[in-house]
Amino acid sequence: TLTCQDEVPENATVLWQLKEQGATGGWGQQLAEGNTLLLRRLRYEDSGHYSCSVGSHLLRSLRLLVAEPPETPQVSCYRRSHDKDVLCEWPQQEKPSPGTRAMLWVKRRFVAENATEHRCRYFSKARKFICRVKVPPGTDDTKHLVVSTCVSNSAGGSAGKDKIITLSSVLKPDPPVNVTVKAVEKAPQWLQVNWSYPSSWDPRFYWLRFQVRYRPEPAPTFMEVDQVTTTWLDIRDAWRGTRHVVQVRAKDEFGHGAWSEWSQEAVGTPWTGRREIWGPETGYSVPVEDGTCGVTLPPMLFGEDDSNGAGGEEGFLGVKGRDTQGVCSLALPSAPLPCRYRQTWWTSGQQMTKPEGEGQHMLVPLSLPPPTLSDTPLLSHPVPSAPGMLHMTHTDYSSSGQ
Known part of the structure; x- marks a missing residue:
């Protein structure tokens, strides 16, 4: 509340005017009439020279200052690399008043020398003051430095607590x-x-x-x-x-x-390929569990002839899709990794046994045959089985890594 005078002549009209800070020329905008002026919700922009007058006769002039006392700095310093300047900063809870000035001083500890002075800027988006400290080439990274800060405006001033740093201790890279x-x-x-x-x-x-x-x-x-x-x-x-x-x-x-x-x-996301066992003619497929390629397949996938029960040489076993963690792949143009090959025959009313010499199905080579691993054949001849019994061939083999 601004008061013009204790006593005002009767029948006189008092007029208030505002001349904003920095404005030149005559008086500024007219505000209100009356011996008192009430200003609500003051802002920084309300600062200026207020005057009251009757007609052309000036009665009183007042200077109003609207400002927040500065917050006490709590400074922290960092350096983005060995060849960069040191940046010191401190946050602000509220936007500083116009005309607020922030300064930073740096000097070597225990040395009688003048401190270097650095001006700090306020960044509204980051809501902090930031000061840049030049580091002369060849400066010892282990020497202790004393950092002092002070903020002031028309409403007062505040000094921060001294901070002791070394150039190596404030090293903080940017993220990768x-x-x-x-x-x-x-x-x-x-x-x-x-x-x-x-x-x-x-x-x-x-x-x-x-x-x-x-x-x-x-x-x-x-x-x-x-x-x-x-x-x-x-x-x-x-x-x-x-x-x-x-x-x-x-x-x-x-x-x-x-x-x-x-x-x-x-x-x-890790690789999610799917591996399948497939037959070229039937299109029959079975998902294979990770870590193995051993499955049990019906004889149709091996070229089984329903009329006479004889297995042909053209039947083969293949692996389709992607493999995982070094598990075998029989359909890739490289030497097979350790794999378990299992073949099963079922009995039927017409066929009780598998004739000797049948049931051996060679792996179709996809490239030049690898060197002989040993004199022992990969798949041995099955032993004749008695009528009505299950006949199975179960052979393990491994590659030489070539």
Whole structure:
């Protein structure tokens, strides 16, 4: 409430006017009439010179200042790499008043020398003051420095508590970038994570070590992998068929300073290929469990002739689709991995036994035959069985790795 005068002549009309701060020329906008002026919900923009007058006769002039006392700085400093300047900052709960000035001083500890002065700027989006401290080339990273701060405006001033730092202790890299998560073919529990150094860190002179954390999306907590010195990592215990969230952060290779913030989240799902046993003529297929390629198939897949029960040489067994974790693949143009081959014959009313010499079905070679593994044949002749009994051939073999 602004009052013009204690006593005002009767029948006189008092008029209030505002000349805003920085305005030039005559008096500004007219506000209200009366001996008192009530201003509600004051804002910074309400600052200025207020005057009351009767006609052209000036009765009184007042200067009104609207400002918030500055908040006490709580400064923290960091350095994005060994060749970058130091940035010191502190947050603000409220927007500072217009005309607020923030300063920072840096000097070496226990040395009688003048401190270097640095002006700080307020960034409204980040809601913080930020000061840039130049670091001369060749400065010792282990020497202690004293950082002092002060904020002032027309409503008062406030000084922060001194902070003691070293250039190595405030080292904090930017988070890694370009984080990608890819599935690994034939490996349903693997994920390959790749990332890049941040542009603010030059790996030609100093390296970073990394920490990777990941979780399947149903899980609430992360699993972490430490001491990663490369820009890639193979996760080998991922959940099959489940989308995973992955993040990476970085730190100086010698452990100086602090970890960077976590990178942006990247997502990926392990390989979900399906393997099947199939017959070329019937199109009959059976899913195969992971970790094995041993199945029991009806004789029709081996070229069984229903009329005479004789098996032909043209019948074969194939594996279609993708394999997982080094399990065998008989249809690939490379030497087969360890595999279990199982063949079963069922008895019927017309056929009680399998004639001797039949039931041997050679694997059709897909490329040049590999060197002989041993003098022992892969599939031995079956022993004649008695009528009504089940005849089975069960042979294990393994490759030489060639």
